[in-house]
Amino acid sequence: MKKKLIAIAVGAAMAVPVVAMADVTFYGRAHVSVDYLDDGADYSETNLSSNSSRLGFKGDHQVNPDLKAFFQIEQQINFTTGSSDGDSTSFATRDTFVGLGGNFGEVQLGRFDSPFKVARGPANLFGDQVGDMRNLTRFGNGRFDERYDNTIQYTTPTMGGFNAKLAYSMYEGQWAVEDEDSDAVSMSLNYAGGPLEASLAYEQVEEDQGRGERDGIRAAAAYKLTDAFKLVGFYQTVDHDSPVQAERDAWSSNVYGLGGEFAVAKNTALKAMWMTRDSDADNADADMWVVGVEHKLDKAVRVYANYAIVDNDDNSAQVPWEQARSANVRSNAGLGVAPAGEKASGLSVGLRYDF
Template sequence: MNKKLLAMAVGVAVLAPGMALADVSIYGRAHVSLDQLDDGGDYNETNLSSNSSRLGFRGDTKIADSNLTAFFQVETEINFAQGKGSSWASRDTFVGLKGDFGMVRAGQFDSPFKAARDPANLFGDQLGDMRNLTRVGDARFDERTPNTIHYQTPNYNGLQFNLGYSIHEGTAAKDDEKQDAVSASVTYANGPFQGALAYEQYGRDTSNGKRKAVRLAGAYKVADPVKLVAFYQNANHDDDQFDSDTWGLGAEFQVAPATYVKGMYMMMDADAKDMSADMVAVGVEHRLDKALRVYANYAIVMNDDLAALTPWQQARTTNVGGAAGENAQGLSLGMRYDF
């Protein structure tokens, strides 16, 4: 349902008179769910959540007499549960060039490390999202880094390399502070296999401290109706309490032409005593067409004595905290409409 935004295209043409009019479109996602959430302690309530819903504009222009294409994107989070938006351009927002050399862009967007979870991400932006175990406390690696330059190689028979460098946080670099971050990945998608290997490191003066991690994710389509996924992450932080290894295994089954059943088990093995947790998520999803899908999920996090994680806090407007040492569980009925 892309609609041409002539006024924006004219604006691009004014700013870049040597180019043809940009091909500009509007897109978005409305993703809401009705959730019954129980932290195992005192909290057991029904909530309506908006789950990484967004509105965006993107466009590209073929540069005359060259093999180069200029492109841009501006994306903002929209809270469909409460009828409001976040700050303008709060999500992936960038400008860049692409051609035979590959692609280079600058702005704020998902780091290569964050994107590397995609092959195994069966419950992305839903109850049971793997980030509820991989993005804990100051060990935050699933980030959208600011002030970033990203280079991606051409696709070599399914193989691509990505290198991202976040120069600093905030509007300007600070004297004698290391606020940079490096994120790199190699991805492969060919035939029934899709995989990613990634590394990320943050400087000592970044907002969540000095940290580094390695991530591996893979998916293999055994047959048309069956897909198996696996995930591993090793995270290290200057504050040892955030060091952990996280594992995950899952599967998705196509039980009807438009209906999928999926499940995933994840374990976060924390170095800190009594801070580990396990998560189980299961769900059924029906895709009415390319734009609209509905689903039902159940997920539970089983916490060690000092851990207070939940299966619902990431990528959702419902972010109620958990209770230490308790099992947090939820049931979610959701709808996602892409336009």
């Protein structure tokens, strides 16, 4: 009898961690590319780049039939150097949150992409690649594609294909500071149904937030004209309230563009997009063209090749490879001086493995 009781106790003890971890998933993305980058001035080199690669844990727990708890912890990883990106002592640098969900929708708290940032999704044909639209939308201190700290977000239930997100970032930094106004509000209305996917978003940030006071509107849409062809469109307007006129003009702009994706075979697609940045500053506009082909080896692994060009006005210095990638160098980068008025291009061959 004693031996049976001991065996039962040991078995129960061993089963506890298994039960606790039953709804927790380990996941990640290894996304690496070989790129030839030419900024049109003095820099033209071949690079190996890690493109927003990450590792994470996520899970949920059913509290009762009407309520569940969920969490996510995610860290960016540089697969070309074998280290985490950013501060080597940090963890959970990407979307990390905890929340509750049910018939009322979802409430989550932590650090994660704003509704405004996520709203580019329907038109984001080249995300985390050479030609990413953020090379034009995420400009200087007028940038909006942010992941805010100390945020609480409410997501409505989906009704008729529609849902809405409302997020409030209470303050920037570890804790709130007296007489500091660094909060942010971000919201979006989203639709997915039939051939159409679309988002409309607004964001407003106060003056003491690290990049200053600003507000913006963003709209993105994708429409499947046929089973093989998808048309996408994007529009964004950003106003920055810097007290310095030159900065206000440089960081305020309209960005818009059109693109398409055509399935030439079951797992192979051709993609193309044109975008333009219309700056409030004189002679500071830029156009970007991107073409690419992507082939999915299976659900988890894909390979692709892209070619992108940014054509700058005399006072613009954009390149098509600077965002969401470890290979983001350009000539004179160490001096903080970028070549303006040039035509910058990038040719990229990549491998993405989602696990």
